[in-house]
Amino acid sequence: MSSTVRPWPALWALVVGFFMILVDTTIVSVANPAIMRGLETDIDAVIWVTSAYLLTYAAPLLVTGRLGDRFGPKPVYLTGLTVFTVASAACGLSTSIGMLIAARAVQGLGAALMTPQTMAVITRLFPPDSRGKAMSLWGAVAGVATLVGPILGGVLVDGLGWEWIFFVNVPVGVVAFVLAWRLVPRLDTRPHRFDVVGVVLSAVGMFLLVFGIQEGESYDWGLIGGWLPVWGLVGGGVLVLAVFVWHQGRMRGEPLLPLRLFRDRNFALANGAISALGFTVTSMSLPLVFYYQLVLGFSPTRSALMLAPMAVMTLVLSPVIGRRVDTANPRTIALAGMLLQAVALVWFTFWLTPDADRWVRLLLPSALLGVANACLWAPISSTATRNLPRELAGAGSGVFNTTRQIGSVLGSAAIAGLIQARLVAELGPQATGSTSAAEAAGTLPEAIAGGFSDAMAQSLLLPAGIAVVGAVVVAFFAAPQRAGADARVHVGR
Template sequence: MARKWWTLIAVCTGVFMLLLDVTIVNVALPDIQREFGASLTDLQWVIDAYALTLAAFLLTAGTIADKYGRRLVFAVGLVVFTVGSLLCGVADSLVLLSASRAIQGVGGAIMFATSLALLAGAFAPRERGVAFGVFGAVTGVAVAVGPVLGGALTSGLSWRWIFFVNLPIGIAALAVTLLRVDESRAPTAHRVDWAGCVAFSAALGALVFGLIRSHVDGWGSVTVAGSLVASVVLLVAFVVIEKTSAAPMLDLSLLRVPTFGGGLIAAWAISASLFSLLTYLVIFLQGIQGYSAVETGLRFLPLTLAIFVTAGVAGRLSDVVPVRWLIAPGFVLVAAGLWLMRGVDPAGSWTQFVPGFLVAGAGAGLINPPLASTAVGVVEQDRAGMASGINSTFRQVGIATGVAALGSLLASRMDDSVRAALSDGPLAGRAGEFADAVSSGSTASAIGSLPPELRGLAARAAGTGYAEALDGILLIGSATAALAAVATLLLIRSRDFVEAPGEPASSEAAAAVRV
């Protein structure tokens, strides 16, 4: 087999793993919560530790690879990700699990940042369409099968196997990379912007920490207020660094192009709304409605199938329909789908989510393919890598901030709802205690401590409280998508494109932002 095909196999295998771990963990969260007695805050960090480091190191990893060798850096990313997966699987505390997820994110950022450059170096320009088409299909499959595969492994073996399954795959991909992939470097590599990387990473970390702790400590606490102020200061420092750097990780002049800004809003909003909410929908289906992990994964298939079908249509329309007339209507559908998911009945069937899954999935499918062109179509080819990387970074920032903010709002609303549900009954004297237990994720132990005749009442109060809180954050997600629809309709303009969307110059970077 020609070495270019081995390169495609290695790259697709590595990227499949890293994208799989974006969604595979969601259905295992209730099992992780039970094993460690985790709070909702703890579970937020399991998701966000991965998204944070993935977002923080994407641009830096690409620069390092250009300078020191893409094959070498990709191999290092595989090692880091595989070791992180092993550490996740053997973690004996939530702190170690979250730290190991952060290590996974670093490895994932390294792989993702170098994958397209490796393919571009291995395939001649006329052959890249096939390579990037396979790459795009693999990224879509990874995200789609994550909930199902995660559910099967969690139900059939243990939640730890969602991480252990990466070990043989990572080792095989590493062997192929070292033995069959050619080395390549950028002809004019820039120096690494370490100062920008540190400032951006610290700012993002402080922001997410403050959002996650807002329910526990209160918005006015020193911890939360201090974290948010520190985040603002660090973001200002990042902007100053990028303005004065000879080789910035983010070219701030790109933000003056309305279409590029609209693309960043879209990348952030699709993650901060629909994809962030999946975490809390999973907890509802398993923790409140009692489905197993594999049953929960299968129940998300209407959403993923709708994304696949509509994405295929949008991919064909991207060459003939102005990009904003796909992205903006897509966000309208996402907003409508999230709205349709509201009003859930804790005692009802999971099918109450199906209309919303189908509509929101159709919207996400419309957004993803044309979103690629807003990232790279408005810049010259030599800046396409940076533009694509920034867009991918904003997707991960959307996950990190969305999970943190929505989770804190969910906990606060759930606390109020449970207190109200129990205030006039036989548990009125323990309403505050039980509400605290529910919002911290200790519902099962709190119910178990009650006399048998009161457990049913407490369980109904917990279910009602979570459902009402879920309705609240679904509304926020819907509003976020609706605002993104307006912003993208106003900002994304055909005249900003350097060349028409779909041209070969943008195809390489386009594959990077399809998911």
């Protein structure tokens, strides 16, 4: 391969696949009622269609970032893209909820192979003082994809059926494979030893934590199977993850989680901020979509279009914000974004009522969320990667994407548990059965519409609170040093 590298075509090729896998983190939310009807299941089971994907996406990210360093970002990305595309076809062909959840778990593994490679390529091809524009593209893709997912899902569900939210990935995956094969260069590799114990500890800890949080309300936070306490699962998950961190600190050689990365203040804080962002973006869509479809009676397409102002504002403003990131302090921009996100979510809670005639006003907080998202992805990502040494590009991007996905996994699990708890509080102990039947039928009796609306509104206070926590984290970002840096790119043959 020629040593002449064209960073922008390579990045554009990678973000096609990156866009596809991020769309799949939210596209299922609008299709949940249709999946429930088609596969004859309930809300507790259908939420695992999203959680299984997010869990198998998050758990391997630490090691898949290292795989990019060891074998090169390009072959690892192409392998992940192949796995993801084949699993997407399997999702569409699923005839039971168990089969769909299993296929989604395989999809998550493919996504885990792909994601760290995009940030690793940015870190290795773009010098620090010009990464803002590259990160603005990465951020715009991340922000728009997570918001476009429900819109695209609504159109496909209404027009072709829920299966097509997965079938559509097949032609996109083929195109993304060809683009990456032709445009992404082979970068230098370096040998790595992989921490198998660390992989097992992180995966087990995440599973226990997520399963306990998500399924706790189903078991009334009591015993699972008559002997296993739900809180024991959650506590066990936290304990296993603590052992994982302790293990990483004691490792000699190459730990899965290089704790020395966190000596850089901005890297450490940016990881906390992106985790909060992943939590809010993933958790906010579920109560909104259920409210639009079951209370207001909107079709999947119409309910998804209620989120369109978010996508439009993010798409329009992200390039502007990206240019500012290279010249202004990212802290100021990201702080404004976090606070606007919290304000928009609280704004929603006042207007989620059974009054179907006043739905237009809900477009206003949706637009404000778009402004907030445009102010978040690029500034946080640029802050995280600015000081990363190139030999740790894969590890650093793996850690960063892992914390983002952990936020998403916990957001999905926590909002599911909170929705169930608030439905019980507003509608009584029989809430789950009555609302599941209504959800499967696509209708909600007028007698419980008010309580259901209140439950959805109250659930949105959780992501709003996490956005405030994110704002506190961002407030401690250190101003970047604008000194020039070595911009050489090492290209393998």
